[in-house]
Amino acid sequence: MVQDxxxxxxxxxxxxxRPRKLVLEVLEESEKPISPYDIQGILRTRxxxxxxxxxxxxxxxxxRLNLAHKMMSGGGFLKCSLNxxxxxxxxxxxxxxxxxxxxxxxxxxxEENQLARDLGFHTEHHLSEFYxxxxxxxxx
Amino acid sequence: MVQDxxxxxxxxxxxxxRPRKLVLEVLEESEKPISPYDIQGILRTRxxxxxxxxxxxxxxxxxRLNLAHKMMSGGGFLKCSLNxxxxxxxxxxxxxxxxxxxxxxxxxxxEENQLARDLGFHTEHHLSEFYxxxxxxxxx
DNA sequence: AGACAATTGCAACAATGTTGCATTTATCTT
DNA sequence: AAGATAAATGCAACATTGTTGCAATTGTCT
Numbered sequence: 001m002v003q004d005x006x007x008x009x010x011x012x013x014x015x016x017x018r019p020r021k022l023v024l025e026v027l028e029e030s031e032k033p034i035s036p037y038d039i040q041g042i043l044r045t046r047x048x049x050x051x052x053x054x055x056x057x058x059x060x061x062x063x064r065l066n067l068a069h070k071m072m073s074g075g076g077f078l079k080c081s082l083n084x085x086x087x088x089x090x091x092x093x094x095x096x097x098x099x100x101x102x103x104x105x106x107x108x109x110x111e112e113n114q115l116a117r118d119l120g121f122h123t124e125h126h127l128s129e130f131y132x133x134x135x136x137x138x139x140x
Numbered sequence: 141m142v143q144d145x146x147x148x149x150x151x152x153x154x155x156x157x158r159p160r161k162l163v164l165e166v167l168e169e170s171e172k173p174i175s176p177y178d179i180q181g182i183l184r185t186r187x188x189x190x191x192x193x194x195x196x197x198x199x200x201x202x203x204r205l206n207l208a209h210k211m212m213s214g215g216g217f218l219k220c221s222l223n224x225x226x227x228x229x230x231x232x233x234x235x236x237x238x239x240x241x242x243x244x245x246x247x248x249x250x251e252e253n254q255l256a257r258d259l260g261f262h263t264e265h266h267l268s269e270f271y272x273x274x275x276x277x278x279x280x
Numbered sequence: 281a282g283a284c285a286a287t288t289g290c291a292a293c294a295a296t297g298t299t300g301c302a303t304t305t306a307t308c309t310t
Numbered sequence: 311a312a313g314a315t316a317a318a319t320g321c322a323a324c325a326t327t328g329t330t331g332c333a334a335t336t337g338t339c340t
Contacts, residue, residue: 015306015317037296051320056297090252092261105255108248112230112268115245120275121232128252128268135260155286155337177327191289196328281340288335296327304319310312 002028005067012065019050023058032098033071069127071100088112090128096137142168145207152205159190163198164207172238173211209267211240228252232270236277 002024006016014020026039034042036055043050062068069089088109092101113123142164146156154160166179174182176195183190202208209229228249232241253263 010307013317017306017318019319035296052296053298053321054319057318092256092259092263094261095264101259101261103255103259108251108255111248111251112270115243115248116232116270116272119232119241119243120278121234121241121270121272122275122278123232123270123272124235125272126268126270128266130252130256130261130263130266132256132261132263132265135262138260138262150338153286157287157337159288175327192327193290193329194288197287283340284338286335286337288333290331290333292330294327294329296325298325299323300321302319302321304317306317307315309314 005062008065008067009061014061019054020058020061022048022050023055024062027062027068032100066125071129088126088128090130092130092132092134094134094137095131096133099134101134145202148205148207149201154201159194160198160201162188162190163195164202167202167208172240206265211269228266230268230270232272232274234274234277235271236273239274239276241274 002021005024006021009020010016022043023039026034026042036052036059039055040050040052059068059070063070066089069091071091071093088104088106090103090105092103094100109126112126116123142161145164146161149160150156162183163179166174166182176192176199179195180190180192199208199210203210206229209231211231211233228244228246230243230245232243234240249266252266256263
């Protein structure tokens with residue numbers, strides 16, 4: 001998965017640098033959004049020293065390429081688990097345990113874009129966040 | 141419109157204070173997302189001095205009540221122009237001029253929630269942001 | 281008008297994000 | 311495999327944004 005992102009980077013002419021690989025690894029492992037400083041902290045515990053400026057720049061890049069997203073809730077960053085399905089990403093955020101799951105649906109995506117089109121808006125990509133309870137937390 | 145929000149506040153047991161009214165007024169006037177410090181700045185030019193801590197707390201409250209939202213892009217705050225249609229808010233963000241337009245669609249909203257349900261997720265409310273070009277900017 | 285709980289302002293602080301520039305590194309060429 | 315070169319990193323300093331506890335104030339209810 002990290003490998004996929006690296007390839008995307010290179011395909012667009014960006015270099016596969018050590019800091020970028022490390023940031024991608026950390027994002028990959030986390031199922032919850034994490035902040036730039038969180039990422040730096042995790043890497044430090046592994047003896048990998050990366051400047052926070054670099055992390056910011058890396059995250060900016062990943063977001064521009066739709067490989068990661070900044071969440072509305074909390075503001076942390078999350079690696080997209082699905083490779084940009086028509087530029088449409090949906091995240092379900094459990095308000096109890098904080099777990100996040102991504103899903104895609106092309107049909108829905110087309111409908112949404114069409115609706116926007118009807119209002120004169122030309123959509124390039126879109127993001128959705130659903131807030132509620134995951135199955136586990138709903139049981140209680 | 142500000143009046144509606146004030147009523148919602150009071151209906152939930154919150155007080156209709158001077159700072160809250162002022163913040164709502166500023167949000168109401170702006171069609172683009174604005175930051176807490178922007179709001180403070182605008183108020184200051186009108187001779188209204190409001191502490192930034194208060195503005196933060198007010199925005200937190202408005203977001204909790206779904207009267208405003210923090211946008212993913214840029215992180216600014218925006219007053220919802222539509223009164224929470226089934227807890228579903230859609231914003232179209234023009235990547236050229238920055239204009240934002242909100243729209244709602246109950247049918248789509250139901251479909252989305254159903255899809256999430258199929259995955260075991262119980263949605264309480266959700267937010268979408270569409271990025272692209274508004275009709276004006278698309279012409280060019 | 282007075283009481284009471286909610287809200288604000290203040291001060292100090294903590295976290296997060298940004299810029300310019302010298303140094304380093306990945307990739308391409310030969 | 312070594313060198314050239316453009317891109318990317320690290321550093322330092324700074325700027326902005328967000329948070330906490332507590333005393334003073336204010337809106338609402340009686």
